[in-house]
Amino acid sequence: MIRLRRALLPAATTERLAEHTAEIRRQATEKERKDRAKELWANRRQVRPALVAGLAEMAPGRERCMYCGDSQGTDIDHFEPKSLAPLRTFDWLNHLLACSYCNSNQKRNLFPTKADGSPLLVDPSAEDPLDHLRLVLPLGTYRGLTDRGRACIEVFGLNTRAVLVEGRRDAYATARHSIELWRIAMDKGQRDKATEIVRVTWNRPLIDVLVAMFHQSGHPAAHALFAGEEEILDLLLDTELRSAFLHFRGLSY
Numbered sequence: 001m002i003r004l005r006r007a008l009l010p011a012a013t014t015e016r017l018a019e020h021t022a023e024i025r026r027q028a029t030e031k032e033r034k035d036r037a038k039e040l041w042a043n044r045r046q047v048r049p050a051l052v053a054g055l056a057e058m059a060p061g062r063e064r065c066m067y068c069g070d071s072q073g074t075d076i077d078h079f080e081p082k083s084l085a086p087l088r089t090f091d092w093l094n095h096l097l098a099c100s101y102c103n104s105n106q107k108r109n110l111f112p113t114k115a116d117g118s119p120l121l122v123d124p125s126a127e128d129p130l131d132h133l134r135l136v137l138p139l140g141t142y143r144g145l146t147d148r149g150r151a152c153i154e155v156f157g158l159n160t161r162a163v164l165v166e167g168r169r170d171a172y173a174t175a176r177h178s179i180e181l182w183r184i185a186m187d188k189g190q191r192d193k194a195t196e197i198v199r200v201t202w203n204r205p206l207i208d209v210l211v212a213m214f215h216q217s218g219h220p221a222a223h224a225l226f227a228g229e230e231e232i233l234d235l236l237l238d239t240e241l242r243s244a245f246l247h248f249r250g251l252s253y
């Protein structure tokens with residue numbers, strides 16, 4: 001999971017979402033609100049294209065899932081499930097793009113909360129998941145830094161899905177090659193090639209690995225985190241490289 005910037009929707013879509021929410025609010029009981037929300041969501045054809053376009057713009061890689069970062073994001077997921085919060089069914093701030101595996105097999109209607117009722121899961125469009133999760137780069141597994149990070153690992157199976165763990169190890173190798181190639185291209189004065197490397201690198205699946213590399217290179221314990229990988233750490237700290245890659249995704253680690 002990486003930090004995402006919420007896209008802006010067309011005004012007509014925002015109005016339509018507000019109308020649907022008002023319609024749900026008008027229902028007399030909670031049961032009626034849930035039923036109406038379900039019914040309206042089943043008929044979301046008019047708003048779906050704009051919602052999907054907005055989510056695709058925000059998504060990591062090429063329209064990848066906002067939770068696992070690996071598979072194509074196919075479903076509009078309600079961060080707070082509509083069965084628990086019918087009034088948030090048409091709330092744009094409650095919509096995330098998920099792959100069908102994360103949506104249907106992992107998250108389902110799970111929405112663990114703290115004792116005070118606040119969510120344990122991290123919404124990557126509202127806060128930085130890296131405050132709660134640390135990727136152990138050579139292993140491809142996540143470590144929970146907080147209860148909320150641990151809840152994300154468990155609910156989304158971030159460490160138990162072998163395709164994700166092995167995929168992150170491959171992504172780490174690929175990302176290291178990419179930054180080396182970028183430096184070589186720049187040293188040869190091949191700016192267009194360097195720009196192309198940045199674009200293609202960010203369009204790959206599992207770009208949480210690349211984000212973790214930049215994030216951890218700025219950590220006070222970076223030398224321990226990159227033990228045996230000093231050349232990569234030096235590249236990640238190269239101001240020119242850092243700015244070329246991070247600026248492209250609007251990140252500021």
Ligand SMILES: [Zn+2]
Nearest residue numbers: 065068099102
């Ligand atoms: Zn997913």
